[in-house]
Amino acid sequence: xxxxxxxxxxxxxxxxxxxxxxxxxxxxxxxxxxxxxxxxxxxxxxxxxxxxxxxxxxxxxxxxxxxxxxxxxxxxxxxxxxxxxxxxxxxxxxxxxxxxxxxxxxxxxxxxxxxxxxxxxxxxxxxxxxxxxxxxxxxxxxxxxxxxxxxxxxxxxxxxxxxxxxxxxxxxxxxxxxxxxxxxxxxxxxxxxxxxxxxxxxxxxxxxxxxxxxxxxxxxxxxxxxxxxxxxxxxxxxxxxxxxxxxxxxxxxxxxxxxxxxxxxxxxxxxxxxxxxxxxxxxxxxxxxxxxxxxxxxxxxxxxxxxxxxxxxxxxxxxxxxxxxxxxxxxxxxxxxxxxxxxxxxxxxxxxxxxxxxxxxxxxxxxxxxxxxxxxxxxxxxxxxxxxxxxxxxxxxxxxxxxxxxxxxxxxxxxxxxxxx
Amino acid sequence: xxxxxxxxxxxxxxxxxxxxxxxxxxxxxxxxxxxxxxxxxxxxxxxxxxxxxxxxxxxxxxxxxxxxxxxxxxxxxxxxxxxxxxxxxxxxxxxxxxxxxxxxxxxxxxxxxxxxxxxxxxxxxxxxxxxxxxxxxxxxxxxxxxxxxxxxxxxxxxxxxxxx
Numbered sequence: 001x002x003x004x005x006x007x008x009x010x011x012x013x014x015x016x017x018x019x020x021x022x023x024x025x026x027x028x029x030x031x032x033x034x035x036x037x038x039x040x041x042x043x044x045x046x047x048x049x050x051x052x053x054x055x056x057x058x059x060x061x062x063x064x065x066x067x068x069x070x071x072x073x074x075x076x077x078x079x080x081x082x083x084x085x086x087x088x089x090x091x092x093x094x095x096x097x098x099x100x101x102x103x104x105x106x107x108x109x110x111x112x113x114x115x116x117x118x119x120x121x122x123x124x125x126x127x128x129x130x131x132x133x134x135x136x137x138x139x140x141x142x143x144x145x146x147x148x149x150x151x152x153x154x155x156x157x158x159x160x161x162x163x164x165x166x167x168x169x170x171x172x173x174x175x176x177x178x179x180x181x182x183x184x185x186x187x188x189x190x191x192x193x194x195x196x197x198x199x200x201x202x203x204x205x206x207x208x209x210x211x212x213x214x215x216x217x218x219x220x221x222x223x224x225x226x227x228x229x230x231x232x233x234x235x236x237x238x239x240x241x242x243x244x245x246x247x248x249x250x251x252x253x254x255x256x257x258x259x260x261x262x263x264x265x266x267x268x269x270x271x272x273x274x275x276x277x278x279x280x281x282x283x284x285x286x287x288x289x290x291x292x293x294x295x296x297x298x299x300x301x302x303x304x305x306x307x308x309x310x311x312x313x314x315x316x317x318x319x320x321x322x323x324x325x326x327x328x329x330x331x332x333x334x335x336x337x338x339x340x341x342x343x344x345x346x347x348x349x350x351x352x353x354x355x356x357x358x359x360x361x362x363x364x365x366x367x368x369x370x371x372x373x374x375x376x377x378x379x380x381x382x383x384x385x386x387x388x389x390x391x392x393x394x395x396x397x398x399x400x401x402x403x404x405x406x407x408x409x410x411x412x413x414x415x416x417x418x419x420x421x
Numbered sequence: 422x423x424x425x426x427x428x429x430x431x432x433x434x435x436x437x438x439x440x441x442x443x444x445x446x447x448x449x450x451x452x453x454x455x456x457x458x459x460x461x462x463x464x465x466x467x468x469x470x471x472x473x474x475x476x477x478x479x480x481x482x483x484x485x486x487x488x489x490x491x492x493x494x495x496x497x498x499x500x501x502x503x504x505x506x507x508x509x510x511x512x513x514x515x516x517x518x519x520x521x522x523x524x525x526x527x528x529x530x531x532x533x534x535x536x537x538x539x540x541x542x543x544x545x546x547x548x549x550x551x552x553x554x555x556x557x558x559x560x561x562x563x564x565x566x567x568x569x570x571x572x573x574x575x576x577x578x579x580x581x582x583x584x585x
Contacts, residue, residue: 379563
């Protein structure tokens with residue numbers, strides 16, 4: 001099969017004159033037919049938009065001439081709500097940003113507040129955070145793999161990916177009592193330690209999982225239709241991808257190895273050995289390949305963290321900022337008062353502003369916090385990768401077929417909860 | 422002062438106002454007139470070379486004369502450093518030059534700032550609301566004088582449990 005990696009060129013001639021067919025001379029009497037662009041609304045309720053997103057497509061025949069995303073159907077004013085609550089109170093709000101991968105949002109937010117407060121997290125907590133973040137990355141990529149293939153017609157892999165995702169969600173359930181909106185990270189550490197049973201379950205999963213990734217790959221790469229619909233679709237050059245501010249696998253597919261885990265190492269990542277897969281052609285297939293490779297890398301990272309992890313506290317000991325241990329809250333009056341005050345009044349943050357970016361599985365998830373002192377953020381801005389990726393949608397979709405619009409949503413791995421905030 | 426900020430100051434002494442380095446982040450405040458020139462310098466200069474736009478944001482300081490602050494954060498993939506450019510605008514004339522010609526990703530980010538804070542961008546290709554509805558006329562939600570519970574259509578209803 002011949003692969004096209006260059007973008008199809010649009011025919012500039014908008015008016016088509018039908019030539020007279022010599023075998024049917026009677027058609028000569030037909031008038032010259034004029035074609036014009038067709039406007040088509042895709043969404044807001046379309047299963048491939050992963051939430052509620054509307055795109056106005058301008059079509060010439062079946063080719064996309066221009067597409068205008070209409071967003072904000074899921075806008076809840078999270079940034080405004082952040083200004084009204086304390087730093088601790090905002091953690092559950094971050095779950096609802098990218099509701100598919102709540103753990104990584106918590107992680108990104110807690111890291112930003114820790115940078116603002118200048119808190120060092122204990123070593124065991126760093127390992128735990130890395131382990132859970134990588135589990136979340138696997139879940140995110142499984143979700144992406146299943147739904148993206150489902151959107152463009154390859155159904156089988158969806159069931160296999162979701163079967164394995166279920167194991168990890170149940171693991172989250174045992175860890176923190178919730179499958180999706182987890183709120184397990186805390187400012188200064190994590191809410192609770194992993195029990196030996198959980199560690200054992202995770203180790204079992206790590207042995208079980210890599211052969212399953214090979215299985216997913218077979219389902220997709222042997223599927224001729226799926227390959228034809230991803231190879232050479234939604235191509236973007238490295239230069240354009242950078243200019244648009246794309247991040248995560250969407251950027252790495254174009255050959256830029258920008259990964260904050262390597263560029264600005266944080267948590268336990270500098271102590272783990274892993275590689276950052278980078279694509280060549282910048283098309284949907286390359287981004288798929290990167291995500292699959294990242295799942296293998298995540299397994300490696302979790303394995304190393306479990307091996308290296310030592311016993312120790314899981315919460316930084318900064319009583320003015322971090323929460324007291326739960327057992328003490330229930331038995332000790334001072335700790336209860338402290339917990340109550342931290343949640344209701346907050347801690348006194350120094351005036352200043354910070355930006356802290358974290359490599360979530362979709363891309364760079366960043367929090368920009370402006371503090372003027374006191375217990376509430378003065379301004380909190382969320383740099384969500386989905387929103388910024390949508391900015392490149394029009395550019396990336398031009399010239400492709402209308403059915404490719406679904407592939408292009410899929411290639412970003414968008415979740416509208418994060419996009420609209 | 423940080424080397425990057427010093428370089429900007431040397432090149433544009435009239436546009437440079439101040440530089441702050443806090444928690445490892447470098448923030449350079451510039452005048453509104455020079456924002457585009459300095460951004461172009463930050464983008465093109467081989468020493469600074471910021472080819473990646475991270476986010477565009479805005480902060481409302483209602484008590485200040487120049488009420489709004491526009492924040493651009495850019496990163497250099499090759500040099501691995503980030504720099505934050507800030508500029509202030511008064512409420513009566515809240516418009517700054519758009520940087521969409523330097524970083525194309527700024528288009529959506531600036532639209533969001535316009536939508537949420539009401540700051541306009543000169544030469545922006547498509548300055549419309551992005552998250553709020555197009556026909557929304559109740560103001561700009563992230564301004565400090567906008568109530569958290571929202572306002573508009575809902576205010577016309579009477580609620581039974583209101584205590585006032």
